Each structure stands twice: as structure tokens, then as C-alpha cells.
Amino acid sequence: MSGIDKSAAEAEVVRNKQLLLKDHVIGFPKESDFIISTENAISLNVPENSKGVLLKNLYLSCDPYFRALMIKPDHSIKTPFPAFTPGLPLYGYGVAKVLDSEHQNFKKGDLVWGTTGWEEYTLTTQTNSLFKVENTNVHLSYYVGILGLAGITAYGGFFDVCHPKKREKVFVSAAAGAVGQLVGQFAKLTGCYVVGSAGSKEKVDHLKNKFRFDDAFNYKEEDDLDAALKRYFPEGIDIYFENFGGKMLDAVLQNMNMNGRISVCGMISQYNLEKTEGVHNLMWLFYKRITMRGFSAFEFYHLFPKFAEFVLPHIQENRLIYVEDIAEGMESGPSALVGLFSGRNVGKQLVFVARE
Missing domain, CATH: 3.90.180.10 (Medium-chain alcohol dehydrogenases, catalytic domain)
Known part of the structure; x- marks a missing residue:
């Protein structure tokens, strides 16, 4: 041959x-x-x-x-x-x-x-x-x-799991990734206040200047994640789109509002650990009546026509980057x-x- x-x-x-x-x-x-x-x-x-x-x-x-x-x-x-x-x-x-x-x-x-x-x-x-x-x-x-797995993951995980309302406070971890960048922009289109975290100055700049997040921070520069979240969310977090896990999730749980929603998409910080980090603040789930739900993109495949109808005009009119x-x-x-x-x-x- x-x-x-x-x-x-x-x-x-x-x-x-x-x-x-x-x-x-x-x-x-x-x-x-x-x-x-x-x-x-x-x-x-x-x-x-x-x-x-x-x-x-x-x-x-x-x-x-x-x-x-x-x-x-x-x-x-x-x-x-x-x-x-x-x-x-x-x-x-x-x-x-x-x-x-x-x-x-x-x-x-x-x-x-x-x-x-x-x-x-x-x-x-x-x-x-x-x-x-x-x-x-x-x-x-x-x-x-945006029109494939990442798009339907962001769309279903944010809208179907979190049921966002105008003016709610949204936090997205690993926000400069394939899914996170979309969740933040979907939140802005809904009229929410949104902050993202990422791991470099370049990514933080992208979140604020390109993706139009209200604010963003480099989690690697924060010694105290709980204090950082209180700084960016003095009134608490209504929706957390979870892409990171570990210490970030632990800090978020303390800063959620009553009846907050956590959509668990992934935990990139844990994938390469032989023993994953423990989460210590789970009692906030019942203290504040928080709903925390993991999901698979497959359960949203039936939403593709509705998703495409929503997202394509925003792409074509440059409202989604x-x-x-x-x-x-x-x-x-x-x-x-x-x-x-x-x-x-x-x-x-x-x-x-x-x-x-």
C-alpha cells in the first residue's frame, strides 16, 4: 500500500x-x-x-x-x-x-x-x-x-436547569471556555448581572471586553475565594454555572442566595486528580433552599430547533461573540x-x- x-x-x-x-x-x-x-x-x-x-x-x-x-x-x-x-x-x-x-x-x-x-x-x-x-x-x-455540543450544553444548562430571571446575579466559573463564554452572554441577553472567573489576565480581559461580562477575575490571583466572591457579589449569587469544582464550589455555596440554583456542567479542576477534593459547605444547600443539579447535554437534544431559532439571529446580528x-x-x-x-x-x- x-x-x-x-x-x-x-x-x-x-x-x-x-x-x-x-x-x-x-x-x-x-x-x-x-x-x-x-x-x-x-x-x-x-x-x-x-x-x-x-x-x-x-x-x-x-x-x-x-x-x-x-x-x-x-x-x-x-x-x-x-x-x-x-x-x-x-x-x-x-x-x-x-x-x-x-x-x-x-x-x-x-x-x-x-x-x-x-x-x-x-x-x-x-x-x-x-x-x-x-x-x-x-x-x-x-x-x-456554538451550534453544536457546547451551544446546547450552555443553552440547556442555563435556561432549562437554572430558569434565569431578569436582574438576577449569575456567576460562571471557567468562563472563557467553550461553554462558559456562552452562558455569560446568554445571561446578559436575559438581563442578568454576570461575573466570570478564569485563569489568566488574557482570559479575564476577554470576558469583560469581548464577551461583555459585567466583571471578571483571575482565580489564581485570589488567596481567599470566599472574600473574592463577596467582593463581586455583595448581594449574593442567584445562579452558579459550575465548570470548575473543588475550592471554587465550596466558596460559592457560602455565597448563594435563598432559592439559588447551581447547574453542574463540569469540574475541570478535578479531572486529573487521583483523589478529588472534598466539598465542606454542603449544609448551605438546605440552609438556603439551594437547588444543585448535574446534567448531560443529551437530555437537551430535543431542544435543538428551539435553540437554533434563539441563537442564530444573535450570531448573525453580532449580539453573540x-x-x-x-x-x-x-x-x-x-x-x-x-x-x-x-x-x-x-x-x-x-x-x-x-x-x-
């Missing part, structure tokens, strides 16, 4: 560059935990009557939940996604072009988003996790961000993934694989 060149128009089989997990990961992921492989060959023709779809991947999404899929699976714990298998490509959300299809719902040339492999080409029969790109007047990359951190090429995948867990990215982290 070494003489086969994917640039040859007549070629039916090509080398398929893939990003593989080397082995299960303990502690912080390292670039050496991943392998770039060109050993796999793939046919560019879908087998007849297979109902398969062949995708050319264009953008791949880096997401914090990947960390939970890198560990050795614990079959006593049910997770939305199966764990990554060492020696096989990672998988996640992406935007792709249909190169060939034996499925009635997809035809050659269609642009789609949904679950795909971390590879140049993916042959799949799992078409229930693929969605056609309905609006090509926006950046295709938005379908792994979305920042992306785009790494170029499959080779940049390990660095992009590792950087996600050290807070290196600003905005939504994704990998650009190929043009249409």
Missing part, C-alpha cells in the same frame, strides 16, 4: 492518518500518551447495502469530557460515552463532508456534524449520531461549538488535548483537519 497516494484522483484506497490513545492515562495527560499513525488504509467506496457513510473530517472538537474516557473503564459506573481503547483512534464531535454513502438520509457532498473518529476519514454506520449542517452562512467550525482556538492538522492534536487540561486554550479548542 506504500505506493498509494490519496491525492491520486483514481485511488480507491488511501492512507488514513489517525490519532490513537497509546495507553490508559493516570494523572495529567501528556503528549506522549498519544500516537499519530498512518498505518491504517481505508477504501473511499462504501460497501454496497451496508448503510454506511464515509466521512472526510474537517474539524474535530477537543472537549473536557475526553479526560474521563482516557482512564481504564470502571464497568460499575455508567457514562454517556464508552472509554477510548488503547491502540484505536479517539472519537468525539466533528464536522465532516460525506464522500460516499449507502444510507438514504445522507448523500455525497452533504456537510454533517456529530460523532466521528480522530482521523482523516471515518466510515460509520452510526448515523443516528450524525446531523446535517442546516445553515452554511456561518463558520462550519461553529457546529462543533464566539472565540475559537484552532490548532492546525492532526499532528497538533496531542498538544491541543493536553493544553485543554492546563487552561492553555482561549475559547473553544478544536483541530482543523482539512478543507472541504
Whole structure:
């Protein structure tokens, strides 16, 4: 197969560059935990009557939940996604072009988003996790961000879980990330007062100047998070969108108002710890009648039409700003993934694989 060149128009089989997990990961992921492989060959023709779809991947999404899929699976714990298998490509959300299809719902040339492999080409029969790109007047990359998983996560987690009201006080942790930047802007569109926390001066500047948060602070510069929250929320917090966990959650619980709501989206500070930090202020849940609820984006998929109707006009009229951190090429995948867990990215982290 070494003489086969994917640039040859007549070629039916090509080398398929893939990003593989080397082995299960303990502690912080390292670039050496991943392998770039060109050993796999793939046919560019879908087998007849297979109902398969062949995708050319264009953008791949880096997401914090990947960390939970890198560990050795614990079959006593049910997770939305199966764990990554060492020696096989990672998988996640992406935007792709249909190169060939034996499925009635997809035809050659269609642009789609949904679950795909971390590879140049993916042959799949799992078409229930693929969605056609309905609006090509926006950046295709938005379908792994503001118009994809990050968008519906922010929309459902904020509106469906928190039920915000005008003039309420909203706090968002890890606010410069793919989801947090949207939650803060949704809060502003609702008429709320919103403050975000992030881990660098650059990100704090983005929150205040680009995303139009009312205020923001660098949690790494705060010796006392409880005091910091009292400074930014002298009247208390009505809604907390939780992306961080640990000491931040502990401090927030003390500063919530009566009947406050906490939407638990993630806990990025805890993912790489062998033993997670304890939370000591849970008694505030009943002292102040606080509702704290975790959620999965999957439970909001039925809201996609309503979500798109809400978000698209705001994008087109520049009332919603979305920042992306785009790494170029499959080779940049390990660095992009590792950087996600050290807070290196600003905005939504994704990998650009190929043009249409």
C-alpha cells in the first residue's frame, strides 16, 4: 500500500492518518500518551447495502469530557460515552463532508456534524449520531461549538436547569471556555448581572471586553475565594454555572442566595486528580433552599430547533461573540488535548483537519 497516494484522483484506497490513545492515562495527560499513525488504509467506496457513510473530517472538537474516557473503564459506573481503547483512534464531535454513502438520509457532498473518529476519514454506520449542517452562512467550525455540543450544553444548562430571571446575579466559573463564554452572554441577553472567573489576565480581559461580562477575575490571583466572591457579589449569587469544582464550589455555596440554583456542567479542576477534593459547605444547600443539579447535554437534544431559532439571529446580528482556538492538522492534536487540561486554550479548542 506504500505506493498509494490519496491525492491520486483514481485511488480507491488511501492512507488514513489517525490519532490513537497509546495507553490508559493516570494523572495529567501528556503528549506522549498519544500516537499519530498512518498505518491504517481505508477504501473511499462504501460497501454496497451496508448503510454506511464515509466521512472526510474537517474539524474535530477537543472537549473536557475526553479526560474521563482516557482512564481504564470502571464497568460499575455508567457514562454517556464508552472509554477510548488503547491502540484505536479517539472519537468525539466533528464536522465532516460525506464522500460516499449507502444510507438514504445522507448523500455525497452533504456537510454533517456529530460523532466521528480522530482521523482523516471515518466510515460509520452510526448515523443516528450524525446531523446535517442546516445553515452554511456561518463558520462550519461553529457546529462543533456554538451550534453544536457546547451551544446546547450552555443553552440547556442555563435556561432549562437554572430558569434565569431578569436582574438576577449569575456567576460562571471557567468562563472563557467553550461553554462558559456562552452562558455569560446568554445571561446578559436575559438581563442578568454576570461575573466570570478564569485563569489568566488574557482570559479575564476577554470576558469583560469581548464577551461583555459585567466583571471578571483571575482565580489564581485570589488567596481567599470566599472574600473574592463577596467582593463581586455583595448581594449574593442567584445562579452558579459550575465548570470548575473543588475550592471554587465550596466558596460559592457560602455565597448563594435563598432559592439559588447551581447547574453542574463540569469540574475541570478535578479531572486529573487521583483523589478529588472534598466539598465542606454542603449544609448551605438546605440552609438556603439551594437547588444543585448535574446534567448531560443529551437530555437537551430535543431542544435543538428551539435553540437554533434563539441563537442564530444573535450570531448573525453580532449580539453573540464566539472565540475559537484552532490548532492546525492532526499532528497538533496531542498538544491541543493536553493544553485543554492546563487552561492553555482561549475559547473553544478544536483541530482543523482539512478543507472541504
